[in-house]
Amino acid sequence: MCPEDIVQCANYISSCMARITAEGLILEIGSDFDRFIDAIDNHSSRGPVTPKFDPRIERLGENNAFWILGRNGKGEVVHTQAIRIMDIGDGTLAEHIREEFPAYTPPLWNLVSDMEQYRPGPGSLTIRGTACYHGDFWLKGGKDGFRGRGMNVLTARLAMAICMMKWDPDYIYAYMHSLVACNGIAPRSGFMHMEQNNVFWSIPGYDELLEAWMVWSGREDIMHFISSTSLSLADQLAASRPAEFDRKKRKSEAAA
Secondary structure, eight states: OOHHHHHHHHHHHHHHHHHHHHTTOEEEEESOHHHHHHHHHHHOSSOOOOGGGOTTTSOOSTTTEEEEEEEOTTSOEEEEEEEEEEOOTTSOHHHHHHHHHHHHSOTTOBOOTTSOOBOOOHHHHHOOSOEEEEEEEEEOOSTTSOTTTTHHHHHHHHHHHHHHHHHOOSEEEEEEEHHHIIIIIHHHTTOOEEEEEEEEEBOTTOSSOEEEEEEEEEHHHHHHHHHHTOOHHHHHHHHHHHHHHHHHHHHHHHHO
């Protein structure tokens, strides 16, 4: 990474951190994944981490991974995410994922033995070089949470900027539920490309399979939004949310 890019990343990280702190979300960043697991198991309402970020399964440390935890004013964990650099060798990302697919499967979900669960698309078939996996993203909603306030823009893109400074990868990719990706969360989080019908899992208690899409951005995509140092999208999303709540409140009061 050239000096100009380093400065741009540093400025972007500083801007994100200032905005996140102003919203009352207290962040902790680290690479000790035993602490990550402990915080999630004992201090949050989200489920267990995926195998890719479980130190009991994978070798994780400061050289290949980091995590971000966010707490509210009560000290409760209300936000998690993690990024790790993947060794895809001389092949494509599609070849890597096909080989490692079970490790991407969230805990408590199932592989379906009688069907092809991974269907690589044109993106993953051409992605080569260094790639980082962005996963275990969770932002608590409700009264004590931060969902719906533009925070996914700030927190996800903050992690991308840190990742660029740390490893300068060619790509960053993630998986999202198809409906979540279509709802606009992918571009808000900094992912400019989507690959539909990519992976399928079964969930106990549900008849239908869960369809997940791979979402990703290349280095040029990421540096493009980092170089602008603009967080206006977070402002727009935060400003639109109270208006929605006001409309619901007025409807409720009218019905009463």
